[in-house]
Amino acid sequence: MTDDISGRVRLRGVTTLSDDYYILRKATFDFRRSDGPWQTQSRESYDIGDAAAVLPYDAARGLVLLIRQFRWPVFDWGLPELLIEAPAGKLDGDDPVTCARKEAMEEAGVAVSDPRLVNHCFMSGGAVKERISLFLAAYDSAAPRAKGGGHAHEGEDIETLEMPLDAALAMIASGEIVDAKTIILLQAAKLEALKL
Secondary structure, eight states, X not given: OOOOOGGGEEEEXXXXXXXSSSEEEEEEEEEXXXXXXXXXXXXXXXXXXXXXXXXXXXXXXXXXXXXXXXXXXXXXXXXXXXXXXXOEEEOTTSOHHHHHHHHXXXXXOOOOEEEEEEEEEESSTTTEEOEEEEEEEXXXXXXXXXXXXXXXXXXXXXXXXXXXHHHHHHHHHXXXXXXXXXXXXXXXXXXXXXXX
């Protein structure tokens, strides 16, 4: 990145508002606007830790592996359905590739190989401090699988969904898949499939 704006930000202070499941902080800072003057601002942000997500993709058979689980913020918003998404989780000290492999096994019960980075991105940069690394990875849909389902002690109750890539893409158009990381990964898989 070539547009370093560090000289346009002067931090005045940071206060921790909550340190329960995630960390909520309020920062006060001076920001030099693009037209020259300095402006004092304050913003709250959740620090939820960095994460990785992986879309297991059997290119030979045209299949993808997704999961479905309860997400409180989505339910609280008003969507009374389980969220369909790619396996994902917090890094918790692991590198992104290790995390992606671990989450594919824990949540979907599948071993993945050849993880390919799609992007490191911020899903809600206005409020959440989290960079998520997105991967496509190969899996063999005919191979035996582990149990998956996540960890009950972490509140996870995960169902695995295997389907053709094009069927998953149609679920984006129909509004059945609304998770941003999953939409990005499915579209990346389709672009990869078009190159084959």
